[in-house]
Amino acid sequence: MLSFYVHIPYCIKRCGYCDFNTYTPSELQDGATLEIVSGDYIDAVLKELESAPREAVPTIFFGGGTPSLLPPKDLGRVITAIKERNGLIQDCEITLEANPDSVTPEKLQGFIDAGFNRISFGMQSAKPHVLAALDRTHNPENVKKAVDAARVVGFSSISVDLIYGTPGESLDDWRETLTAALELDIDHISAYALIVEEGTKLAARIKR
Ligand SMILES: C[S@@+](CC[C@H](N)C(=O)[O-])C[C@H]1O[C@@H](n2cnc3c(N)ncnc32)[C@H](O)[C@@H]1O
Numbered sequence: 001m002l003s004f005y006v007h008i009p010y011c012i013k014r015c016g017y018c019d020f021n022t023y024t025p026s027e028l029q030d031g032a033t034l035e036i037v038s039g040d041y042i043d044a045v046l047k048e049l050e051s052a053p054r055e056a057v058p059t060i061f062f063g064g065g066t067p068s069l070l071p072p073k074d075l076g077r078v079i080t081a082i083k084e085r086n087g088l089i090q091d092c093e094i095t096l097e098a099n100p101d102s103v104t105p106e107k108l109q110g111f112i113d114a115g116f117n118r119i120s121f122g123m124q125s126a127k128p129h130v131l132a133a134l135d136r137t138h139n140p141e142n143v144k145k146a147v148d149a150a151r152v153v154g155f156s157s158i159s160v161d162l163i164y165g166t167p168g169e170s171l172d173d174w175r176e177t178l179t180a181a182l183e184l185d186i187d188h189i190s191a192y193a194l195i196v197e198e199g200t201k202l203a204a205r206i207k208r
């Protein structure tokens with residue numbers, strides 16, 4: 001059965017461990033902002049959609065990068081186009097990957113209005129020293145705020161991503177992270193073993 005994955009290749013800052021296809025504002029052309037680039041990128045996604053089969057879909061997943069950085073109305077253009085062209089199977093799951101720092105209650109409401117019903121937050125760890133080793137920008141307290149705000153605006157499914165095996169992370173740290181995640185109002189956890197990807201800042205630090 002056909003489903004769509006829509007890649008949104010933008011982040012505020014590249015995390016030290018990540019080798020995903022993503023660009024930061026400093027890597028954009030002079031004068032370009034994420035808002036400007038967003039419209040053009042979505043136009044390109046809509047053009048690519050034209051080459052896809054025309055079956056109704058049960059899921060659409062917007063991943064990244066950090067899709068939650070883009071204006072909800074731009075992502076909504078893709079959902080509307082898929083809906084009109086392919087059709088959505090009843091209860092189609094439409095997921096947004098989000099950085100806990102890049103959402104506000106207003107923006108979350110915008111994503112609901114655009115058609116999203118599931119959100120996945122990059123929590124990674126509840127321990128500040130582990131987040132620092134991962135070169136993450138977010139404050140761990142923002143995760144609970146973001147999850148609660150997502151429930152209030154009506155997301156029916158909320159997930160968090162965790163990473164385990166970070167240098168300096170003890171078993172007790174990981175236990176505390178899992179406990180903190182389980183205390184959140186979520187219904188899914190994706191837990192990834194840290195992969196030290198060649199060419200990343202983390203790989204260079206470990207080599208040194
Ligand atoms: C596209 S990101 C999620 C959304 C958002 N960009 C964020 O990081 O908050 C998908 C997930 O992949 C995982 N990930 C990325 N690079 C990884 C690596 N080198 N090893 C293990 N997990 C990784 C992280 O858990 C991350 O949340």
Ligand code: SF4
Pocket residue numbers: 010011013014015018019020022064065066099122
């Ligand atoms: S982990 Fe997420 S926020 Fe960090 S660089 Fe990769 S895609 Fe961007």
